[in-house]
Amino acid sequence: MKKLLMGNEAIAYGAMEAGVQVVTGYPGTPSSEVLMTLAQMAKEKGIYAEWSVNEKVALEVAAGAAYSGARAMVTMKQVGLNVASDPLMTLAYIGVKGGLVLVVADDPGPHSSQNEQDTRFFARFAKLPVLDPSDPREAKEMVKAAFELSEQLGLPVILRPTTRTCHGCQEVEVTEEISRSIIPIGFEKNPKWVIVPNLAAKQHIWLNQQQEVMRKIFEDSSFNTIIPGSGSLGIITGGVSYRYVREALEALGLELPVCKIGTPHPMPTNKVLEFIEPLDQVLVIEEQEPVLEDQIIKLILQQNKFPHVRGKHDRLVPREGELNVNKVVAILSQVLEISTAQTKEAGSLQLPIRPPVLCAGCPHRASFYAFKQAADKEAIFTGDIGCYTLGNMAPLDAVDTCLCMGAGISLGAGLQRAEKQREVIAFIGDSTFFHSGITGLINAVHNNSNITVVVLDNRTTAMTGHQSHPGLNRTATGDSTIALNIVELAKACGVRYIKEVDPYDYVAAVEVAREALKFEGVSVVVMKRECIALIKGNRKSMVIDEEKCIGCGFCVEELGCPAISRRGETPVIEETCNGCNLCGQICPAEAIVERGVVR
């Protein structure tokens, strides 16, 4: 049966058909829908699926299952792999029994990430095989192949889709049937599971030998293909870039030979040698880092063959951002010295700037605003990863730093050491608090820091699509569980000032913020109010009473709410208002009133 599937859904179906038994992950765009899809089908298909507290834990849980012979999969985005890298590097030495596949989604662009790191490099670093799909359909085939390969090699295998594959849809053939009988599993005690230095030394030799085994398997892989053409210039490409190359060649009416590499590490050298044999020039077109290009240059030197390799090292192919057909056309035109039609310029027209902002009625806006009112002008606001990173936008300007998951608290503690007189307020979301904020909090308490930590508890992992986390009473598959209480946890961490407050209650929130800032030592304020996108039906809506409005524009200039716009003298509240009434509470003329139940 054919279904229209997003790449991430296609990966989930592939894993299910391959008989995956345990799936773990931490949400992160563009990877999240892989586990979301598997969690939905988990009960029916007998799969265990969990949102883990962070990527390191997710990989460790999946590895445990794979030690027992189960097929296991773990999902994350590229920056999540940094968190999981500690277990990963050693897992490559230890190996697995059941197939273990890491789905690590890369985000060239970047569209929704704090960096553009290339997971193919990480695969090389960890000495593990990596598969690089070019579209959703191939991603589904690759995940199935990855399980087979993992069991054949006894090693974890990385599948690295990129944003355009993860979040693009294609018609995909699905059977919804598990294609193999699930083998009864059991952990067998054996010294090989305990990595002591002596074993590590031995395993490193084995892992290095495995590189050649992997490479030989990839020589015959159907994911690596040569598309014949004419001329002495050939293109080597892979992943989503392959699609752009095909379309660009057609647009230019060219029939150059193309070599598509779906397994960039280890690169199938014989395949590449066969391809470059008759060529004078090789153009390597890949997104992000020169992973294929570097291996090709090394190969050519080793073989004493000298076709001219062009690509990133001569700055022909960009090393940052995404590729697309237009960029590939431009690269080809430059190499072949052909001129192409210029696309028309937008001219001098001024279009409005439209960056993403916190939603209308987002409780984070109220939390940021309350702390801005309570804090010194000189206060530093450290931020973290989530929707609330958007608190950096004007007019809130309440996020001065953002580094990586959980860094807000520890970074704040560091800033406070250097500038003792300044107030430091660290904002962190609930999911991020569990992910890696709590260790920073423990560290701050232990070392007698003087900072205020604000947990923006909107009862979900909002930015990535509302996944569960340990603060909630439901799991990924909808089972009920114990909801951890952030206030109690902070207490157990040794925090002596802890208050929970509703950010929609402006007066109370500002008062608590003032108290917390006065407290000597680590203070924690939990700003608790569910994400506005989770609330359905019966939402209130506010309206501006034109008679009372003095046109001061305070509501617009202070809050930056997308539901309040100003086209004339009097601001207008649009239909997108969700009725949080923060504007009503701060309006100096008391001109903002409830419109009544509108939905």
Place this chain on the structure above:
Amino acid sequence: MRCDIVIAGVGGQGNVLASRILARAAMEYELPVQTSEAIGMAQREGVVMSHVRMGAGNYGSLIPNGGADVLLGFELAETIRGLDKIKNDGVVIANSYTIYPVSVSLGISQYDPVGLVDYLKKNTQSLYLFDATALASQAGTVKATNIVMLGALEALKLLPYGGDHLKEVMLNMIPQKLHEINLKAFELGQQAVGGA
């Protein structure tokens, strides 16, 4: 037959649902189809653009500049931002409704609707401009703007498949209780461009 459609709008306007309806309809019509959508941080009131490629075979999901047969603009300024995607003889179906970003209310950037409409008229060969959001509101909710736009697209007979097929797929993808509103929105969209 190939048909490349770009949908330009603001996060929250139902851009993804519109592209999924078009793609599902193509798939059920047995055409190869690929889409590319904006998900995550970009969704939140930011610029969003979806690509739908029908009958595109071996291509990737991104439509190159100057390659789209149709541009569906869900918001005035975003339609203009999407103009470089369109073929010289491509069709632009644009919502005249404006969504002022926070940056405009704060005075950081400008929004000149009259100037933008002029620009749009001067720089397109085939333009259908109307207030789709007002029509959606008339149908029952501004949230149906996306369906009004699909109705207009269908009425202009730019799709490789028929209107009833698109309507059927749309209804299959929308909860029953919203069928009436969306059918009305679809029809108002058709009428807006002189169709059914």
